[in-house]
Amino acid sequence: MQLELEEIVPDNPVALGLSVIVVYVLYQLLRPSKLPKLPIVGAKPGEWFALRRARWRNTRYMKNATETAYNQYSDCACILPIAGAQTFVHLPHKELRWLLEQPDSVINNLTQVVDSLQLHRTLMDPDLAYKPGHISVISGPLTREIGNLVPTLLDEIQYAVDDLWGMDTESYQDTSVFTSMCRVIGQTTNRVFISLPLCREPALLDSAMAFSLDIPTSSIMLHHFWPSLRPLLAPFITLPNCIHTSRFFKIVRPEIRRRLRDYDTIKAEKKQPNDFLHWSIDHAKSMGDPYYGQVDTLAGRVLLNNFTSIHTSSFAITYVIFDLVSSKSSTQRASQHHQEPFPRVGPWFAVLHILHDATFYPEPETFKPFRFADNRAKLAKKGESYVQQARQALTTTSPEFAAFGHGRHACVGMFFAASMLKLMLGYILMNYDFEFEEKRAENPWFGANRIPPIQATIRVKRRAEK
Numbered sequence: 110m111q112l113e114l115e116e117i118v119p120d121n122p123v124a125l126g127l128s129v130i131v132v133y134v135l136y137q138l139l140r141p142s143k144l145p146k147l148p149i150v151g152a153k154p155g156e157w158f159a160l161r162r163a164r165w166r167n168t169r170y171m172k173n174a175t176e177t178a179y180n181q182y183s184d185c186a187c188i189l190p191i192a193g194a195q196t197f198v199h200l201p202h203k204e205l206r207w208l209l210e211q212p213d214s215v216i217n218n219l220t221q222v223v224d225s226l227q228l229h230r231t232l233m234d235p236d237l238a239y240k241p242g243h244i245s246v247i248s249g250p251l252t253r254e255i256g257n258l259v260p261t262l263l264d265e266i267q268y269a270v271d272d273l274w275g276m277d278t279e280s281y282q283d284t285s286v287f288t289s290m291c292r293v294i295g296q297t298t299n300r301v302f303i304s305l306p307l308c309r310e311p312a313l314l315d316s317a318m319a320f321s322l323d324i325p326t327s328s329i330m331l332h333h334f335w336p337s338l339r340p341l342l343a344p345f346i347t348l349p350n351c352i353h354t355s356r357f358f359k360i361v362r363p364e365i366r367r368r369l370r371d372y373d374t375i376k377a378e379k380k381q382p383n384d385f386l387h388w389s390i391d392h393a394k395s396m397g398d399p400y401y402g403q404v405d406t407l408a409g410r411v412l413l414n415n416f417t418s419i420h421t422s423s424f425a426i427t428y429v430i431f432d433l434v435s436s437k438s439s440t441q442r443a444s445q446h447h448q449e450p451f452p453r454v455g456p457w458f459a460v461l462h463i464l465h466d467a468t469f470y471p472e473p474e475t476f477k478p479f480r481f482a483d484n485r486a487k488l489a490k491k492g493e494s495y496v497q498q499a500r501q502a503l504t505t506t507s508p509e510f511a512a513f514g515h516g517r518h519a520c521v522g523m524f525f526a527a528s529m530l531k532l533m534l535g536y537i538l539m540n541y542d543f544e545f546e547e548k549r550a551e552n553p554w555f556g557a558n559r560i561p562p563i564q565a566t567i568r569v570k571r572r573a574e575k
């Protein structure tokens with residue numbers, strides 16, 4: 110018996126719409142998986158929809174899931190599905206070197222970053238990611254200028270911290286560490302990105318900080334939907350990204366137009382500003398592609414840099430401050446190196462668990478702010494070369510210390526971040542006292558990322574001058 114098309118397809122438009130949705134949902138649930146045949150973390154043997162159920166289990170118990178991936182599958186790869194993120198192929202630690210040797214034609218870092226953060230939807234101009242001009246500006250002039258920028262950085266840190274934490278030497282006050290650190294980092298990085306007075310403009314900082322949160326939030330939301338539905342939902346989900354981008358652009362556009370107009374005169378008079386915006390204009394002029402020199406491209410670069418800098422650096426300093434206030438003996442000595450970074454690479458390595466692996470870091474659960482400095486001193490005492498000693502530096506990445514990633518695509522801003530964070534910590538420890546806390550506030554999970562306790566407060570007061 111042969112059925113005519115009209116007999117199968119309902120003529121009622123609502124029924125037709127519903128049938129399409131049902132067929133689509135069934136297809137998504139039952140279509141064969143393209144994933145390699147590997148053990149799935151969080152799945153139970155023989156269960157239906159193992160991948161989907163594992164995804165929700167892992168998301169609920171992220172610590173267990175990532176620990177299982179790191180410890181139980183230390184010899185073979187496994188699949189680590191997480192809701193709101195990609196389905197990761199988790200590689201054992203020993204495979205990191207192999208991974209780093211793969212050319213971009215085999216494992217493309219940009220594709221993975223774009224997909225992970227859904228940059229083609231969460232950025233209002235995806236070409237900022239596909240034509241990443243900021244990378245050469247960060248690794249070039251910004252990194253070269255760090256030494257010269259120290260007084261500028263310190264000036265802004267002092268201004269921002271004093272303003273937020275006050276000068277009262279008598280009484281302790283409650284303060285939200287994360288919120289204040291975001292503001293200090295936002296102000297300090299923008300001092301280097303677009304200089305005074307814009308770096309202190311509250312509306313600019315508010316929109317930059319909001320945008321820095323919009324990207325991870327909207328990408329997590331988008332990852333909850335099947336890829337084919339994302340283009341339809343993205344305009345709604347990324348509405349905050351659009352609003353914060355246009356607020357930021359409105360503030361910076363007049364300054365960018367002024368810089369472009371006066372570029373030749375400023376250069377002839379050797380009065381160039383020493384900031385990211387100026388270096389980006391220099392870079393645009395050398396590119397021969399008008400896209401790089403457009404006002405909105407330059408504004409987008411500054412905003413994108415706010416995204417890469419604000420939360421990464423604020424997380425790092427917030428961890429340290431919480432570790433210090435709950436560790437009496439450590440606050441006596443100025444702290445240099447401590448990071449509990451969030452994992453970002455995919456194919457995925459549990460950076461968090463590597464940094465808590467007792468094979469590499471004895472007593473990993475104990476906060477030892479001088480862990481690396483003491484190692485360095487021991488190496489010096491043994492007469493080891495300067496190069497060996499420098500392997501303990503915050504900016505020397507390795508398979509065992511991948512807080513900034515490792516290899517070709519390691520963080521290009523790490524030298525800048527490390528200098529800014531050390532200056533900040535030094536300034537805070539020399540000028541402020543903390544009230545000691547018996548118990549350290551827990552670090553919660555946000556999607557696949559471990560983050561500092563962003564709601565928690567501490568008590569702080571200005572140290573009286575002796």
Ligand code: HEM
Nearest residue numbers: 417418421422425453512513514515518519520521522526
């Ligand atoms: C404590 C602060 C920071 C941490 C922990 C951090 C961490 C990271 C990590 C893990 C990566 C990915 C590496 C990979 O894919 O293997 C990365 C990439 C990147 N970071 Fe950072 N970062 C920090 C601060 C900064 C700052 C301040 C800037 C800008 C000035 C920056 C700019 C970038 C850029 C542009 C990339 C992409 C590099 C590429 O694709 O080649 N980061 N960062």
